[in-house]
Amino acid sequence: MNQAEISQLVSKLRIRINPRHKNLKNPEGPQGRLKKLRKTLTALFKYERLELNYTLADETRGYAERLISEAIRHGDTHKATMEMADYWIEEKQLIHKLFKVLAPRFSDYKTSYTMLYRAPKAYPDIVYPRSIIELRGNPFPPILSQKLDQRNFIHNVLLEEAKKAYRAEKYEQITKSLGEQPKVEVSDK
Amino acid sequence: MKRFGSCLYRNYNYTLSKRYVSMSKEFEIKSEILAYQNNLFDKEQKRQREAVGRIEKITVNYNGPPENVVLSMNKGISTPYHCAKHISEMLIKRSGLALIDGIHLWDMHRPLESDCEINFMHAQYLPDPYHFNRAYWRSCSLILGAVITKAFREDILPTLHSFPSPNVKSGSFVYDVELSNLPEWSPSDNELRILSANMVKLAQKSYQFDRLPVSEELALDIFQDNKFKKEQIPNIVQQSVDKKVILYRIGDHIDISRGPMLGNTDLLGRCTIAAVHRLETKDGNLYRFQGVSLPKNIMLNHFAYSILEQRAKKINAARLPDQYLNDLNDTFVPQFVAEETIA
Incomplete structure (x- = not known):
């Protein structure tokens, strides 16, 4: 099997994928880990924005991305995809949401389908790094404040013009020096 | 350390006063001309206020932070500054200019x-x-004019000419001034520093920009000692719609400008008078004072x-003052429109 065919098997995700999975320490072992992930994934599809410990959020993100990309790629008539969705999503009405709401929403996206932000830790209560995971295009207000357009503030106008003046001066010097160079060469010969 | 610094500064001031720049005592002395000008200005201002007559009410809408309000103000008396006072201290402190009906730029102290x-x-x-x-x-140009008239020693006789239309992109604000008894002057760094310091000192006195439209005769009377302004006034009147000249006053300094200006000088933050260049013009040798400044809220x-x-x-x-010449008449015509609006 050559390389091109492998890339056809699994859809390429638009997030960084960790080389090794996270164990997510759990009394029930690997089974408990999967249980935890299924619960979180279900909640993510249900609420669209969650605040979690960073490790759990990061681990969930990969599964969510994969599930959405499979849903977009194969649709709800593909048996394997449907089985996968059935395994990962605990509340069964959310399977409809995955195929009928999320897949159409994300079908034109050129970016990842989820976002992961770092959240502040409430020192000294919580020592583990917190984070916020969300589906893009959710109805909530944006987490990061929108950037002000400061280009027209007086100092930026002045600095921009100073930059232009500096460049104009430099270009003039360069053209001057270019004009002088050939003469030097001629005199050398 | 701080004390040492202030001593140094006083020292500079002293040595420089021997040369051209006046000491702070002279800075405060009101000359007779100033008193005469201000007297005329006060009288006219009082007359215009009394001419309002019976007080009528107007409704002023404000939509924006901290809250949307509807104010009932006095026609011809209340200014945007008064409206801001009714709404929030934040608006009083930071606002420099009012926008009326989304079109007209309005001075903070101009009656609605x-x-x-x-x-x-x-x-x-x-x-x-x-x-x-x-x-x-x-x-800034107007404040610079005020500083220049006061910063020099008495016998140097600075005569303000004018300042060109403001262009932030040019990198500096400008005032063109004639210094009668200083034919060849290139200021030292310390002299420029003192001018900059005087700018900030004047600004920190929190003077209001009083706006007053006056008739040609009164304007000529106020500027009878300034040969340049006397020449400019008839042309300004010709160009203006209502045959008025608009005067601005900060403290006791009066100047002509079409405006609009800021509400208060304390919005001036950092300021540097960077250079003084000598210009050869038709009106004789003028000095072009140049500076750069940032408003109080802008950090850099x-x-x-x-x-x-x-x-x-x-x-x-x-443009130099003599480049304003148009083909019809060969006197200086500053750009002057009765009202500035957003095009």
Whole structure:
């Protein structure tokens, strides 16, 4: 099997994928880990924005991305995809949401389908790094404040013009020096 | 350390006063001319206030932070500044300019004339503080004029000529001045530093910009000692719609400008007078004073600011006073429109 065919098997995700999975320490072992992930994934599809410990959020993100990309790629008539969705999503009405709401929403996206932000830790209560995971295009207000357009503030106008003046001066010097160079060469010969 | 610094500064001031720059005592002395001008200004201001007559009410709408309000104000008496006082201290402190009905730029201390919707502009006004910046630049020129008239020793007789239309992109604000008894002057760094310090000192006195439209005769009377302004006034009157000249006053300094200006001098933050260039014009030798400044709310690190200072040292490309000449008459015609609006 050559390389091109492998890339056809699994859809390429638009997030960084960790080389090794996270164990997510759990009394029930690997089974408990999967249980935890299924619960979180279900909640993510249900609420669209969650605040979690960073490790759990990061681990969930990969599964969510994969599930959405499979849903977009194969649709709800593909048996394997449907089985996968059935395994990962605990509340069964959310399977409809995955195929009928999320897949159409994300079908034109050129970016990842989820976002992961770092959240502040409430020192000294919580020592583990917190984070916020969300589906893009959710109805909530944006987490990061929108950037002000400061280009027209007086100092930026002045600095921009100073930059232009500096460049104009430099270009003039360069053209001057270019004009002088050939003469030097001629005199050398 | 701080004490040492202030001593040094006093020392500088002393040595320089021997040369051209006056000491702070002389700075406060009101000359007879100033008293005469201010007397006329006060009288006219009082007359105009009394001419309002019966007080009528107008409705002023304000939509914006901290809350939307409807104010009932006095026609011909209440100004945008009064409206701001009714709304919030934040608006009083940061606003430099008012926007009436989304079109007219209005001075903070200019009485409102009819029912209107009001908005306040400041240095970080969104989407674009362009008009605030222009008003700021213009006000800086006016403050510079006030500083120049007072900073020199008595016998140097600075005569203010004019300042070109404000252009922030040129990198410096400008005032053209004639210094009668200083034919060849290139200021030292310390002299420029003192001028800059005087700018800031004057600004920190928190003078209001009083706006007053006056008739040609009165304007000529006020500027009878300034040969340049006397020449300019008839042309200004010709160009203006209502045959009025608009005067501005900060403290006791009076100047002509079409405005609009800021509300108060304390909006001036960092300021540097960067250079003084000698100009050869038809009106004789003039000195072009150039400076750069940032409003109080704009923070900039010292390195970036030094770039602006360096740029402000190069001669400002704004038109020289004698380049304003048009073909019809060969006297100076400053750009003058009765009212500035957003095009």
